[in-house]
Amino acid sequence: MAERGLRSGLAQMLERLGHTASSKIWRLGFAARFFVYILLHSGTAFRRFQLTVREVYFAGVLSLIIILVSGLFVGMVLGLQGYDTLQRYGSSEALGILVALSLVRELGPVVAGLLFASRAGSAITAEIGLMKATEQIAAMEMMAVDPIARVVAPRFWAGVISMPLLAALFSAMGIFGGYLVGVQLIGVDEGAFWSQMQASVDVRDDILNGVIKSVVFGIAVTWIAVFEGYDAPPTAEGVSGATTRTVVTSSLAILALDFVLTALMFTGGNGK
Amino acid sequence: MKRTTIDIWVGAFVAAGFAGLLFLALKVGNLASFSTAQAYHVEAKFANIGGLKIRAPIKSAGVVVGRVSDVRFDNESYEAVVTFNIDAHYSFPRDTSAKILTSGLLGEQYVGLEAGGAAEMLKNGDRLRLTQSAVVLENLISQFLYNKAAEGKDGKDAK
Numbered sequence: 001m002a003e004r005g006l007r008s009g010l011a012q013m014l015e016r017l018g019h020t021a022s023s024k025i026w027r028l029g030f031a032a033r034f035f036v037y038i039l040l041h042s043g044t045a046f047r048r049f050q051l052t053v054r055e056v057y058f059a060g061v062l063s064l065i066i067i068l069v070s071g072l073f074v075g076m077v078l079g080l081q082g083y084d085t086l087q088r089y090g091s092s093e094a095l096g097i098l099v100a101l102s103l104v105r106e107l108g109p110v111v112a113g114l115l116f117a118s119r120a121g122s123a124i125t126a127e128i129g130l131m132k133a134t135e136q137i138a139a140m141e142m143m144a145v146d147p148i149a150r151v152v153a154p155r156f157w158a159g160v161i162s163m164p165l166l167a168a169l170f171s172a173m174g175i176f177g178g179y180l181v182g183v184q185l186i187g188v189d190e191g192a193f194w195s196q197m198q199a200s201v202d203v204r205d206d207i208l209n210g211v212i213k214s215v216v217f218g219i220a221v222t223w224i225a226v227f228e229g230y231d232a233p234p235t236a237e238g239v240s241g242a243t244t245r246t247v248v249t250s251s252l253a254i255l256a257l258d259f260v261l262t263a264l265m266f267t268g269g270n271g272k
Numbered sequence: 273m274k275r276t277t278i279d280i281w282v283g284a285f286v287a288a289g290f291a292g293l294l295f296l297a298l299k300v301g302n303l304a305s306f307s308t309a310q311a312y313h314v315e316a317k318f319a320n321i322g323g324l325k326i327r328a329p330i331k332s333a334g335v336v337v338g339r340v341s342d343v344r345f346d347n348e349s350y351e352a353v354v355t356f357n358i359d360a361h362y363s364f365p366r367d368t369s370a371k372i373l374t375s376g377l378l379g380e381q382y383v384g385l386e387a388g389g390a391a392e393m394l395k396n397g398d399r400l401r402l403t404q405s406a407v408v409l410e411n412l413i414s415q416f417l418y419n420k421a422a423e424g425k426d427g428k429d430a431k
Binding site for chain 1: 275278279281282284285286288289290291292293295296297299300301327329
């Protein structure tokens with residue numbers, strides 16, 4: 001008797017595990033199909049480009065303040081911390097290299113991506129989730145308007161367009177912040193700051209790779225955001241949960257993708 | 273919000289984004305200086321190039337006159353063949369010598385050119401005859417230790 005109880009308990013546990021795993025996999029497959037569906041139905045987003053421009057305003061322009069201010073402060077902190085470490089080795093002139101490389105390669109795309117996920121990604125999820133909860137999406141379907149083409153695709157492309165621009169502005173602002181602290185405040189030689197930076201930052205290896213990273217993060221963040229919004233249970237609770245999941249999942253996705261991309265880009269051999 | 277206002281803001285945002293990229297490419301990455309339109313190639317063989325990398329600067333009298341464009345291994349003489357890309361503004365005599373030097377104690381390595389006295393100038397595809405390899409710190413240390421050991425032995429013998 002006791003043995004049978006144990007067995008059924010074990011079976012129940014296995015069943016629960018299997019159910020969790022299969023529903024996760026099902027959701028992942030749904031997300032992948034959703035992604036393909038967005039790509040196939042993004043004709044409207046480009047034909048009626050005004051829709052996308054409107055979303056670029058909400059996702060990109062309204063994120064500018066937080067991106068610019070954080071970029072400036074991250075750059076200033078890099079300037080202070082970098083100088084503190086470099087001057088121990090008597091190479092404080094290399095501050096420009098340190099600030100520029102860490103911003104262009106890593107911090108620009110990653111921090112801009114994290115900020116973009118919490119500033120714009122959460123807004124996209126909440127908006128689409130609420131549209132679903134208030135049955136606006138169902139109403140569109142009734143009017144034979146494809147909600148993915150009309151609502152989701154413009155938001156997706158707006159995110160993909162905005163993200164690299166925001167990351168570039170973040171890096172530029174950060175380098176300016178590093179310059180302010182390093183050169184104007186601490187007094188590192190201005191010529192050495194810029195010339196050492198220019199000598200060691202490569203346009204293709206560093207800047208282009210940074211831009212590629214930010215494009216990938218833009219795709220990942222907006223994909224997660226629109227999917228979570230579209231998939232949210234149509235209740236107040238469901239929308240709030242979906243918004244949280246967007247921020248958490250996209251932050252983790254950015255960090256994991258960043259590792260993969262860095263491993264591919266910067267350890268590719270050829271003696272660099 | 274009115275459509276034109278949104279358009280203006282988005283336009284400004286996109287323009288600012290591209291300005292940021294341009295700033296990164298020109299001011300930070302120095303795209304302009306790599307497009308050396310006029311340059312000639314010169315090769316040199318080294319027994320050991322140490323940590324010399326592609327795009328390392330080539331300096332003469334401390335002024336950057338070109339960049340290393342290629343490093344490969346010659347499987348017949350077992351030496352490294354380094355290709356220099358020298359700006360066409362600068363011409364050097366044919367008996368110019370090349371050394372691999374280090375900037376600072378632990379800095380990056382670069383090629384130093386010292387002009388010779390020949391009347392003929394280097395042409396595209398020429399090979400430098402006089403080269404001096406990089407100083408490898410490990411070799412230097414082992415040489416030093418070896419000399420010290422030898423000295424100690426001599427001292428004992430003299431006693």
